[in-house]
Amino acid sequence: MPTPVLLAEAVSRRYRNGRGVGPVSLRVEGGEVLALVGPNGSGKTTLVRCLGTRSPHQSGELLWFGKPDPRRARGRLGVVFDATAHVDELSGEENLQFFARVRGGASTEPLLRDAELTEVAGEPISSYSYGMRRRLLLAEALLGDPELLILDEPTLGLDVVGRRWLADTLAERRRRGLVAVVSTNDTEFVEAVATRVGFLIDGLLVQDAPLHQLLASVGGLREIHLSCRAGVDADLLRRVAGVERVAEVEGGFTVLATRRDGLLADVLACIGELDRKLVDLSVREPGLADCFLRLTGRSLDG
């Protein structure tokens, strides 16, 4: 059995208020991209900070490349947390150069070009938009071809082009053996890059399965998103035949149902007084967010 790139056995880090993560066990091997998905406060960031060698775990065992030594692992790791801290007075290129030097003189040219920062490379970071800072942050993590990439909310602030660049880069590097752990609620991005998905709820990994398997589990289902004013009873919606889950989200409900024919009419009838109560309605094929809802009973929106 090959040594996993990342192995967590009952890893736990809890704060005094009980929040945090663990015990969590996971195993990530070569060529895998594991996405950690969960609502706010589910422990994603705490777990990613432990996996990214930033925060020590309180119990359990955490091995990077088969060794429990975070200091030795850092030379083979690329890490991105939510903060976009740079030396703002200096240029993007100068910042990147610093990280390149730390990584043993890695080449910065291709990354500047691929992240579409070449034109602004000589300008101070203080003049960068948030999206540009995020792209630079990701480029810095990719310097020196890390073997393991730990990314917390990597698509935050990225535009469509930036997201595509990141997805393509991860796919291309994965083919060369890169392993990545990505914490995000951007399910569209997860569906584009992940090979495995872990669902976190209240600091516990409640599901850990291949992406295709999870998506197959919601095949044939239908998702209805209702935006409505007050006065709609969730329990009535739950009693509609074929409705499997109803999650209350901001300004409405997400309904996940197995039945297709006649479903919409039944749901609308259940709401009643549509002119007064219903603001918007959308129906779509289910994806990872619906899978999360179906398996955990909780919505990723909160």
Add this chain to the structure above:
Amino acid sequence: MAERLPAAVAQSARRAGPGLPGGLWRLELRAALARRRALAIKLLFPLVLALPLALTGAPQFFAAMLLTVLIAMVGTVGTGVSLTRSRGAGWLDRLAVLPLAPWRVGLEVFLASWLLDCLQATLMILVLELAQRADPLTVVSTWLLALGTLAFSGALGLAVATLTDNAGEAMLLLAVVLAPMLFLSGLFTGVPAVGPRYWVAQLLPFSYLQNGFQLVLHGNPPDGAPGQFLWAAGVFLLVGGAAAAALGRPLLARGA
């Protein structure tokens, strides 16, 4: 996607080349030098205090006391507050996951801050010398002593940054830590010739520096000679640097 890199970028990218890891102190120092307005204020601020003291013939004991307090504040506040801000912005988080030894991070951030502080102190002492025309050996030894004091104070600021999460808290804690040290160094009352306070004062750089400034201002301190200042400067430089390296780990551990 752009096809060609501008020549300057390409050249600089080649310059990075293979080399020793780090260069953090250079990065931090260049950032500080790039903040033109903040730098101008930083350099002017000690002069605003030093010039009137040097030109108006203020009593040497009190003038030296103020100059010593100023050096102590420059060293502690500069390092302590800037590091606390760096933590708040997430910069220390980023440094903590790089393949850099914590002692190295501690030493390099300390070094950048110390070099800037040295610039401030050097300007101030230069102005004092121009106004007072003191003996060159006295001035040079006092200058070196000021650099040693800045190293000690900088390490103190770094220590405070390992305990605080915001700039206001850091300022308050610095005042709480520094005030007793300054008192025990005899800055306000002089140092007794015998007893525990005498020995405590010998272990801190501030009494030496106050004596040095008194000499520069043509006063008659009860103690101190250029040779002693040189020795003390070396010791406090080493103590400051060693403490900064040792504090690298707790500095990065906070907020983990």
